[in-house]
Amino acid sequence: MKIKDPSPDMKKRSFLKNVLNGTVAGCLYLVYPMGADSFEIPEQIPGIRNKPYDIYDQEFAFVVDITRCIGCGSCCVADKREFNVPDGNYRTWVERYVKGFSDRIYVDCPNGGLDGYQSPRTDIKEKIRDTFFVPKLCNMCREAPCVQVCPVGATFTSPDGFVLVDDKRCVGCAYCIQACPYSARFINPETRVVEKCTWCYNRVRKGLLPACVQVCPTGARKFGSLKDENSEVYKILKGPGVLTVLKKEMGTWPALYYKGARREVV
Amino acid sequence: MGLSYKVRLILVCIGIFVMVVLGFFFKTLLIPDSFGVYGPFRADAIDEIVEIPIRHGTNDSCFKCHPYEAKIHKAGLHKTISCEFCHGTYADHVADGKKTGVLPVKTGEQITTLCLRCHNTEIKARSEKVIKTVAMPDHLRDQHVKLSHNCSQCHNVHAPLKYINRAKQITGLMEKGQ
Structure with missing residues (x-):
């Protein structure tokens, strides 16, 4: 038997079903926790979120403006909190350079700059010509020495230019620590594998700025995509300002540029 | 030995075959699946690093509830x-959209230490274009206040000139909206 004309009773039933379903779905939508994930935070690097990520067609750069760094150590604190870096190890740190009139350079970095710089140096006898802060982090070399020496393929350059560490593959031999000219690596005493600054790769892939760039109050740290012609980093790199890289003679071709760095900075 | 040339040849061939099979078996056992997708490393490691949860939000994420x-x-x-x-x-502070912990608020002497972390002239490395610095306790003396004062007694930590501008407006030293 075929029902051609549904009785009013059937209509009512389907209507009630729909109403019930809608109510339950609506309640669930309101009650279900939305989660403290990246989607609550507005996108900071345009063109990454809600798009297929072409890993071969990406280029990022980091610019540190030394003339704007005040040595507050926000970046160090943020970095330590973001990755729970154990005490005594630093993924990023801020060094203080003091230049005397005899051209002698005094560098210090108490606790990696985590506590900030509360007092001037008192142990320098000569007259001081210049003082400045130099934030340091992984240089993300295009020709990374750490990648070349890794015997197990745990350190690698991803196709989008980030030098990363595979913590499941790393055996903790520390060859890369010796190979890194910038001392950006350390062995995590808890996990016994090598750790380093990743330019917050997990944040960048979610369209967010690295934690240190995010908290920098003076804009001394800048990060962005070179594929985006409106990004601040693209404009700086395209512009006429002098940019330097650390230890150029090592041939590592860093993607980390320093603006306003004196030639004494190494 | 009584083995003929042919038997020995077959034995050698079987030996080579067994070694090749064993070699392939151990190779698949030792090399991770995604090894070599992008290069001589485990491609899944990239996804694992992406999955690391983020801990810092932005100021806007705080301002939503405050x-x-x-x-x-x-x-x-x-x-x-x-x-x-x-x-x-x-x-x-927040997990799954719910408050999970109370964040610390700096008080008293802690605030002065925090302020001087950036605003200390003594360091001599801070450009006036970037940050206004003060020398302590000279600043307290110049402003004719007790040397035991904390910064937060005159300066609102969130907007340092809030009270000062308001006081100037009240005393007529500054026009409103200036």
Whole structure:
């Protein structure tokens, strides 16, 4: 038997079903926790979120403006909190350079700059010509020495230019620590594998700025995509300002540029 | 030995075959699946690093639930300072859209230490274009206040000139909206 004309009773039933379903779905939508994930935070690097990520067609750069760094150590604190870096190890740190009139350079970095710089140096006898802060982090070399020496393929350059560490593959031999000219690596005493600054790769892939760039109050740290012609980093790199890289003679071709760095900075 | 040339040849061939099979078996056992997709490394490691949860939000994520602080903070000179630098990370405070912990608030002497972390002239490395610095306790003497004063007694930590501008407006030293 075929029902051609549904009785009013059937209509009512389907209507009630729909109403019930809608109510339950609506309640669930309101009650279900939305989660403290990246989607609550507005996108900071345009063109990454809600798009297929072409890993071969990406280029990022980091610019540190030394003339704007005040040595507050926000970046160090943020970095330590973001990755729970154990005490005594630093993924990023801020060094203080003091230049005397005899051209002698005094560098210090108490606790990696985590506590900030509360007092001037008192142990320098000569007259001081210049003082400045130099934030340091992984240089993300295009020709990374750490990648070349890794015997197990745990350190690698991803196709989008980030030098990363595979913590499941790393055996903790520390060859890369010796190979890194910038001392950006350390062995995590808890996990016994090598750790380093990743330019917050997990944040960048979610369209967010690295934690240190995010908290920098003076804009001394800048990060962005070179594929985006409106990004601040693209404009700086395209512009006429002098940019330097650390230890150029090592041939590592860093993607980390320093603006306003004196030639004494190494 | 009584084995003929042919038997020995077959034995050698079988030996080579067994070794090749064993070699392939151990190779698949030892090399991870995604090894070599992008290069001589495990491609899945990239995804694993992406999956690391983020702990810092932005100031906007804090302002969503703290509109009073947001209004003061955004209007002041300290608008570029991250909330999380003084108060701790977003992840320690909120999880799954719910409040999970109380973040610390700096008080008394802690505030002075915090202020001087950036605003200390003594360091001589801070450009006046970037930050206004003061020398302590000269600043307290110049302003004719007790040397035991904390910074927060005159300066609102979120908007340092909030009270000062207001006082100037009241005393007529400054026009409103200036």
